[in-house]
Amino acid sequence: MTNNPDKHIKTIGIPTEEEIRQAQIDFAPRCTSAGRVNDKETQKIVQYILNFARKHSLFVLAYGTGCGAIEIPATMTSRYDAERFGIRGAATPRQADVLLITGYLSTKTLKRVIRVYEQMQDPKYVMAFGSCTINGGMYFDSYNTIKALDRYLPVDVYIAGCMPRPESVIRGFIKLQELIQNGNAGGGKCYRDNLDWYRANQQKVIKNWNFPDEYNW
Amino acid sequence: MQENILNQLNKVFKIKGQVKSPLRIKVVADKDIVSSILLYLKAQMGFIHLNHISCVDWIEDNKFELVYIVWHPEQKQTVLVHTFIDRENPVMENIDTIWDQANTYEREMREMFGIEFPGLVGDREFILEDWQEMPPMRRDFDTKRYAQETYETRPGRENARNVRLEIMKRSGEELPDFAKKYSRD
Amino acid sequence: MIEKETTLYLGPQHPGITGNMMIKLKVKGDVVTQAETHVGYLHRAFEKLIERRNWLQSFTLLCRFCVPEPDPMELTYARAVEQIEGREVPPRAKYIRTIVAELARIQSFLLWYGGQSGSSGLYTLGQWSVGDRNYILDLFEDLTGARIYHMYMWPGGVRRDLPTGWIDKTYKTMDYLEKRLEDYNKLLFENAIFQKRAQGVGIIPKDKAIEWGVVGPPLRGTGIKHDVRIDEPYEAYADLDFEVPTYEGGDVWARALVRRDEIKQSIRIIRQALDKMPSGSYYNRIPNPMKWTVPTGEAWIKTESVRGEIGFYVVSDGSSKPRRVHLKGAAYTHGVSVLEKILPGQNIADVSFILNSLGVCPPEIER
Numbered sequence: 001m002t003n004n005p006d007k008h009i010k011t012i013g014i015p016t017e018e019e020i021r022q023a024q025i026d027f028a029p030r031c032t033s034a035g036r037v038n039d040k041e042t043q044k045i046v047q048y049i050l051n052f053a054r055k056h057s058l059f060v061l062a063y064g065t066g067c068g069a070i071e072i073p074a075t076m077t078s079r080y081d082a083e084r085f086g087i088r089g090a091a092t093p094r095q096a097d098v099l100l101i102t103g104y105l106s107t108k109t110l111k112r113v114i115r116v117y118e119q120m121q122d123p124k125y126v127m128a129f130g131s132c133t134i135n136g137g138m139y140f141d142s143y144n145t146i147k148a149l150d151r152y153l154p155v156d157v158y159i160a161g162c163m164p165r166p167e168s169v170i171r172g173f174i175k176l177q178e179l180i181q182n183g184n185a186g187g188g189k190c191y192r193d194n195l196d197w198y199r200a201n202q203q204k205v206i207k208n209w210n211f212p213d214e215y216n217w
Numbered sequence: 218m219q220e221n222i223l224n225q226l227n228k229v230f231k232i233k234g235q236v237k238s239p240l241r242i243k244v245v246a247d248k249d250i251v252s253s254i255l256l257y258l259k260a261q262m263g264f265i266h267l268n269h270i271s272c273v274d275w276i277e278d279n280k281f282e283l284v285y286i287v288w289h290p291e292q293k294q295t296v297l298v299h300t301f302i303d304r305e306n307p308v309m310e311n312i313d314t315i316w317d318q319a320n321t322y323e324r325e326m327r328e329m330f331g332i333e334f335p336g337l338v339g340d341r342e343f344i345l346e347d348w349q350e351m352p353p354m355r356r357d358f359d360t361k362r363y364a365q366e367t368y369e370t371r372p373g374r375e376n377a378r379n380v381r382l383e384i385m386k387r388s389g390e391e392l393p394d395f396a397k398k399y400s401r402d
Numbered sequence: 403m404i405e406k407e408t409t410l411y412l413g414p415q416h417p418g419i420t421g422n423m424m425i426k427l428k429v430k431g432d433v434v435t436q437a438e439t440h441v442g443y444l445h446r447a448f449e450k451l452i453e454r455r456n457w458l459q460s461f462t463l464l465c466r467f468c469v470p471e472p473d474p475m476e477l478t479y480a481r482a483v484e485q486i487e488g489r490e491v492p493p494r495a496k497y498i499r500t501i502v503a504e505l506a507r508i509q510s511f512l513l514w515y516g517g518q519s520g521s522s523g524l525y526t527l528g529q530w531s532v533g534d535r536n537y538i539l540d541l542f543e544d545l546t547g548a549r550i551y552h553m554y555m556w557p558g559g560v561r562r563d564l565p566t567g568w569i570d571k572t573y574k575t576m577d578y579l580e581k582r583l584e585d586y587n588k589l590l591f592e593n594a595i596f597q598k599r600a601q602g603v604g605i606i607p608k609d610k611a612i613e614w615g616v617v618g619p620p621l622r623g624t625g626i627k628h629d630v631r632i633d634e635p636y637e638a639y640a641d642l643d644f645e646v647p648t649y650e651g652g653d654v655w656a657r658a659l660v661r662r663d664e665i666k667q668s669i670r671i672i673r674q675a676l677d678k679m680p681s682g683s684y685y686n687r688i689p690n691p692m693k694w695t696v697p698t699g700e701a702w703i704k705t706e707s708v709r710g711e712i713g714f715y716v717v718s719d720g721s722s723k724p725r726r727v728h729l730k731g732a733a734y735t736h737g738v739s740v741l742e743k744i745l746p747g748q749n750i751a752d753v754s755f756i757l758n759s760l761g762v763c764p765p766e767i768e769r
Binding site (some may be wrong): 061062063064065066067069070071073074077078079089091093104106108109112116138139141142143144145162163165 | 414415417421422442443444445446447450451454462463466469470513516528529530532533535536539549550551765
Binding site (some may be wrong): 240265267268271286317346358 | 441442445447449450451453454612613614615626628633634702704713715717725726728730734735738739740743768
């Protein structure tokens, strides 16, 4: 230790380039051999852990858009108990992961569903119930319902049947969990990248995009 | 009892009455006097419950048939008041001053059949949103053609006859023998 | 009291709303001053599509009119077609139809238990009652092959006979449910939270109730005894012995008590019908459905469903397709004009509570 005040000030104050370089080596993360976090090996592990966490906490938005919603209470309650898979309800779109389209969508509901979907945070998944979301089902000639849902929103999992039993709903959720674990689910990025195509399809059906005045905030 | 109800109505109004079954009375009247009949039934005869207002499109005769169904809570009798209005320029008297809930029926009929009720309050859009075609419940509105023109459809449902064939083509699998047996082709 | 009036949209995406509808509320503080129902989110144009289907194909669409209770819809339509056509129904089919209608009533009430307690924050009862509802759906599955939409009643009878062992299974299920009802009673009706929330909320005045178009349990909750099963007995109800519970008050509490007692009466009806079940044929054969025509005529048929009286106005023009099938559901008045009248003056927190107690089913309103 010397009593040189200048050196003391220099050490505490602005570090030299050499000191910075030394500090970078000293305080670098020790968990990897190369001293960097964003290499492929680590990313794989981090992604695995993230996907594992995501797939076991699927918060389902409580929006009964159609008649398939009648089997949701049965799925959630004591006999089928979907909560053992980490599936439970969420009240608002901003806290939800999964949007269930429970059956046909009339054009009036489609407008609200698109808004709800765009309010949800990434990663977000869409599950479609019933044959009426796949090809129109028994409403193939109805003037007020859309026929193929994936033209308007990216759909991860379809569940066939009218209406799907709770067992098939749970099977659909397990399929979604598989997709999440493999990193194949979540249409949010696809929707953002191809927004023009989706918007063009939506605008063919929805003529007026304005909501009531108090609604637009 | 049913004869009494019909006699009482016949004294006041010019109607064609008919007893359909032990609890149903059918009355056919001109459209101008329907609201007076309903008011008389409610205020004087105790038919205070409005069950239903229905509309039938008789496109062959160029008429709409309106049916007002009212019910008596003590005598348990039901009166169906039928009337016919012109289909080209359909206008009917508003009865939501007699029963408030008639407002809902009339708003729906205005939207679905295009019948005008002068003095009716409430949004013009009750069920549909941004509808630009003719009122959809009219018989000459072709819902299948509209659906095919407006909505994107998945291929394979053009014809109900070859659904199984289409499924077979898409999946590349042969149809098993037992399924062929129940196929329409 | 806050003077500033705010507009609040309850729904269509809201956990407290029964189905997919929207109520536009004007509120001062947390007191509702004006309510306006907006529907149309579930409009599928059923009545238009039925004009394009033949008489038997219509059943696939009809049962989807109201999701929690599809059977009364089928029953009413089948009765309307029978009346126009003059078709006889064998006595065994009448008894089976009565049992299915009452089972549908019980399962819908069990679902209502979940909704009513869930909207006041008591989630345990929902887990129990909706779980127990599966036992009734199992009975339906044995009988018809489906849990929710059965398409079981046809003009002229029912689609198939009772399977072996079904009657014993039904007796056992009824015994089990009767035991469980005592547990529900302890959990909901003896609960201080529910008593305080329900009493004096959402009052329908007795002198206006019939004029407003109130039917079913809400009407019987005001003390007026009106039930289509007694006024115009259909199927086997004339042979069976049951009571129609009524309570005074017209509030949510009275409606809940009416529903609690109606489950007991339904169990009683089912037991009697199973005891008296006649033997014989279960249907009168209808012609080839693709060529089946119904003679010209019209019918207005009423049935007591879970939410109250429902009616079908069916018109035939003598062809192979119905001219007009028009449903009047109980929710058509309950959900729009009655709700708009009783909501002003209530708290925002009670809105979904009142919605559940009126049994508002949006698909029944817009069809």
